[in-house]
Amino acid sequence: QSGTHVPVLVIGTGYGGSVAALRLAQAGVDVQMVEMGMAWDTPGADGKIFANTTNPDARSYWLRTKTKQPLSNFLGFPIDRDIPRYTGILDAEEFAGIIVYQGRGVGGGSLVNGGMAVTPKRENFGAILPTVNADEMYNTYYPRANAELGVGLVDPAWFDTVDCYQYARVGRKQAQRSGFPFVFVPDVYDWDYMKQEAAGTVPKSAVAGEILYGNNYGKKSLQKTYIPKLMATGRVTISPLHKVTSVSPASGGGYTVLIDQLNTTGDVTTTKSVTADRVFFAAGSVGTSKLLTMLKATGKLPNLSNEIGKGWGDNGNVMVGRANWWWDATGAVQASIPCGGIDNWAAGGAFAEVAPLPTGIETYASFYLSITKNPNRAEFSWNPTTSKVDLSWQTAWKQPSIDMAKTIFDKINATEATIYRTDLFGVNKTWGDHLTYHPLGGAVLNRATDNYGRLLGYPGLYAIDGSLIPGNTSVNPFVTITALAERNIEKIIATDL
Numbered sequence: 001q002s003g004t005h006v007p008v009l010v011i012g013t014g015y016g017g018s019v020a021a022l023r024l025a026q027a028g029v030d031v032q033m034v035e036m037g038m039a040w041d042t043p044g045a046d047g048k049i050f051a052n053t054t055n056p057d058a059r060s061y062w063l064r065t066k067t068k069q070p071l072s073n074f075l076g077f078p079i080d081r082d083i084p085r086y087t088g089i090l091d092a093e094e095f096a097g098i099i100v101y102q103g104r105g106v107g108g109g110s111l112v113n114g115g116m117a118v119t120p121k122r123e124n125f126g127a128i129l130p131t132v133n134a135d136e137m138y139n140t141y142y143p144r145a146n147a148e149l150g151v152g153l154v155d156p157a158w159f160d161t162v163d164c165y166q167y168a169r170v171g172r173k174q175a176q177r178s179g180f181p182f183v184f185v186p187d188v189y190d191w192d193y194m195k196q197e198a199a200g201t202v203p204k205s206a207v208a209g210e211i212l213y214g215n216n217y218g219k220k221s222l223q224k225t226y227i228p229k230l231m232a233t234g235r236v237t238i239s240p241l242h243k244v245t246s247v248s249p250a251s252g253g254g255y256t257v258l259i260d261q262l263n264t265t266g267d268v269t270t271t272k273s274v275t276a277d278r279v280f281f282a283a284g285s286v287g288t289s290k291l292l293t294m295l296k297a298t299g300k301l302p303n304l305s306n307e308i309g310k311g312w313g314d315n316g317n318v319m320v321g322r323a324n325w326w327w328d329a330t331g332a333v334q335a336s337i338p339c340g341g342i343d344n345w346a347a348g349g350a351f352a353e354v355a356p357l358p359t360g361i362e363t364y365a366s367f368y369l370s371i372t373k374n375p376n377r378a379e380f381s382w383n384p385t386t387s388k389v390d391l392s393w394q395t396a397w398k399q400p401s402i403d404m405a406k407t408i409f410d411k412i413n414a415t416e417a418t419i420y421r422t423d424l425f426g427v428n429k430t431w432g433d434h435l436t437y438h439p440l441g442g443a444v445l446n447r448a449t450d451n452y453g454r455l456l457g458y459p460g461l462y463a464i465d466g467s468l469i470p471g472n473t474s475v476n477p478f479v480t481i482t483a484l485a486e487r488n489i490e491k492i493i494a495t496d497l
């Protein structure tokens with residue numbers, strides 16, 4: 001409602017925003033959440049809320065007329081197809097040197113991600129968030145995040161026998177034959193449900209290949225955890241298809257927030273103005289960084305720190321496929337939820353997930369998403385000519401990631417006498433070095449903010465999402481984003497309200 005005054009406005013409904021809203025509401029504060037994406041609570045013509053990965057449609061992409069699939073080719077042929085422009089669930093946001101994939105909708109990245117819920121090894125934490133007390137994180141906030149998110153592990157005995165994880169067993173065997181430790185990776189997928197999917201007793205989701213464009217059944221996205229819990233407080237309102245475009249000090253105190261209401265083709269139908277005593281930026285690393293960089297440069301929030309926009313990293317993401325011999329078939333049916341990885345972080349700077357290639361046919365391919373210790377960091381800046389925010393990342397900056405991933409896969413190829421696939425990311429292209437799923441940084445903790453996410457220069461403004469983390473978490477990031485948000489909001493509620 002335009003003209004309204006609210007105590008707290010939260011921009012974004014991903015992990016950071018959901019934690020903030022829940023804890024504030026439990027403390028008795030009324031919260032307005034604003035989300036640019038859709039609610040994703042209504043089935044389409046096919047009776048399903050979300051589209052399948054193998055058959056993308058309008059629901060699949062954020063305001064595109066052609067799909068932008070992470071694996072653009074198969075056997076050398078481009079596989080992207082035309083779709084109607086729609087406020088779909090997956091945004092492939094293109095900057096000059098990198099495509100950043102992000103979730104759009106109530107639940108943010110939890111709607112589209114693989115659900116891999118990994119707590120970093122404690123010995124690596126000092127490099128991830130150097131100014132955060134590790135004892136507090138590992139004793140209190142990581143356990144709290146894991147419990148709220150519903151993190152669980154695949155049953156190893158079931159894993160050993162089921163068809164849909166043959167690809168992961170091949171990945172394990174080959175890792176071990178080359179002397180690398182294979183580890184099970186926890187996930188928020190409902191593992192009991194997956195057993196029933198595999199047995200054919202319930203509608204299939206992961207076993208039918210659903211992942212990038214949402215899971216219709218088994219995944220415990222935020223829609224099944226934090227969001228129902230925060231709605232049950234009765235103190236939180238969520239406005240989907242509303243995009244925040246400006247935050248600036250209000251004359252009577254607090255902040256004026258300008259919000260565009262969108263229709264499902266992305267046009268602005270109304271612009272609203274709301275006043276808020278406090279504003280939490282939880283628009284994700286890219287969303288929060290873009291807003292803050294723009295607001296600082298255009299004079300709306302000129303006193304923000306010069307650290308705004310800096311310290312952005314890609315979590316070292318790089319993808320690769322390997323071609324196996326015929327005796328190492330990876331299976332026509334592959335569960336879309338990865339459950340294992342190859343840990344060569346300490347020796348080679350790479351942690352590689354054994355990822356599915358859910359094409360529905362036998363490909364004899366092994367596919368991996370590696371998280372690497374890539375040291376490169378980029379910066380967001382305001383471009384007055386285009387009135388857009390640019391990101392300085394360059395494609396060549398992925399080379400350290402490729403080198404680190406090669407510490408694993410060159411060795412496996414040597415042991416197995418196999419080669420890399422060159423048909424998945426283009427014609428004759430081995431490495432998927434054009435993208436990230438794990439944007440991190442841009443409003444780094446204890447640099448652009450204080451040590452709890454309070455934005456320097458403006459009391460009552462906070463960052464509480466992946467933008468706080470300086471570029472790398474050594475594993476998949478959302479458990480760390482959630483745990484850090486739990487830590488910060490506890491402090492903010494205790495001292496600022």
Ligand code: FAD
Pocket residue numbers: 011012013014015016017034035036037101102103104105106107108109110112113114115116117118212242243244245282283284285287288291437438439464465466467476477478479481
């Ligand atoms: P987000 O979850 O990105 O939420 C931000 C929200 O803010 C979004 O809903 C967005 O639409 C909204 N927003 C942005 N700008 C505005 C605005 N101006 N106004 C209103 N709303 C706005 N991580 C893991 O740990 N494990 C995985 O297995 C994994 N797999 C992934 C797979 C894919 C395909 C992708 C894309 C990501 C994956 N990730 C994974 C990453 C993980 O999802 C993100 O790190 C996480 O969602 C970030 O949380 P966040 O709270 O920072 O922001």
